[in-house]
Amino acid sequence: MSSAAVPGQRSVFRRLSAWLFAKRRTKLGFLLGPPMLWMAIVYLGALAVLFLTAFWRQDPLTAEVTRQWGIQNFKTLADGEVYRTIALRTAGIAAATTIICVILAIPISYYAARIAKPRTRTILLLAVVLPLWSSYLVRLYSWRVILSGNGFLNWSLEKLGFGSLSISYSNWSILIVFVYLWLPYVVLPVYAAFERIPDSLFEASADLGSKWPKTFRRVVLPMALPGIVAGSIFSFSLTLGDYIVPQLVGNTQFIGNVIYQSVGVANNVPFAAAYATVPVAVMALYLLGARKMGAFEAL
Template structure:
């Protein structure tokens, strides 16, 4: 008897089918008239997840950076202070590591842009479809292999008894000391992130209409003028978009410097502070440095409209 009464109550509380249909119809009209609302509805779960995970973790990182580690017990003391930031500014070693990391990241970014432009231009404007497919596969296939395998392969090539020095000895050119140096870091990072730069540049160059280049040629412009006045401005968003990947990935890497370099990056110091010294507040404060550098870099990229090429 009680179950029957519950069922009757549920039927009385449920809206009539016609009301449900009217509600669905109204929602469908709103989504049809306002495509932005439909897009927001579809992306809202992902955006909420990203806001909670990404911004939440950054907020916790920022809060933790104002705490400190007890010098006696090693425990984390949750008192607000600027001790970690004062330590970063006052100690020369950490300033040098930060400047070195940003400097190598910039050098790798510029190198990849210089290498990516001719490769992407040839693939997008000159190469036949078969050659274009081969070039694109050559850029994408290394991304399918393990990061550690690629770094270790370069370590084998650049070491003192590696393939490079063996080849130089065979042609009686002596040897070069590239293993475990900043030069090796520059070479390895440039190789690792080149596809991330070349592909956005290729996408930007592929969208250039042939009529623009033909019009520039018909007006008597030289090739260098056409490149500087027509091609480069259109390809600039793709170049900046690719540079975001190269710069950020180099800035946060700590595995390659440990395997092929003779120097420390910001990531290495953070790893040691967390894994060895268990000084999480200091590691959080030092992690804010690359986050601030990337924030400034992204603001500049936004001004250059780089996100249109992503």
């Protein structure tokens, strides 16, 4: 063994590992300490500052943050009709995106898991994952170009004889782009859920006299539900936290746009922090529901 040539160094390692082996707590501390310290300081610390900042306020004269406690930010949010509308629109489009993603994910996942030959399945899965590796912003930008008035979409529709649409810069284009961006995140867990259902259940259901539609409704969907809910967490959360898509292909505001402008334009960090607690609360409720449906085991 080569390290036997340097006995001094070897014995140091040896003594260190013997010492660590005996002291499992210390070893655990060495392993767990750095990542947990990082997460506690950088992430939990940041979240704590976020919640603190939400209760501070911006001095109206100097535009500086003053550390003076109060709930005026939340009062502004509760009183402002516009903030409620924006929050409801954000959650509504997030829910619509999620439902459409699930509907689109079912045929391709089912086909890959149950019908396709192994080789086709590999290619299909690769084809679904590949867009995730190319830039979010580039994929969004391509839709901005396609949806524009004299762009690819309207040209194709006119060639097919459907006439042109004027959906650029609308909630429709926001919805299309969100579905496009998050669809792969939904397909993967749904595919995994279909894949896990044993063949024997399909046969049993058929033997008991069920035709395919009934088998799908009564056996496949209930068994795949945790996977479907797991996939929906991604599309819902990602839509809830996005402000780039509404800004680039839409003409309406999302929660994120208000936050981004409060920070970037008005420099009102406390108000932005207060509004950011809304998606946290919505997401907490969603995750609680998802856990009840067993989605965490399917992740």
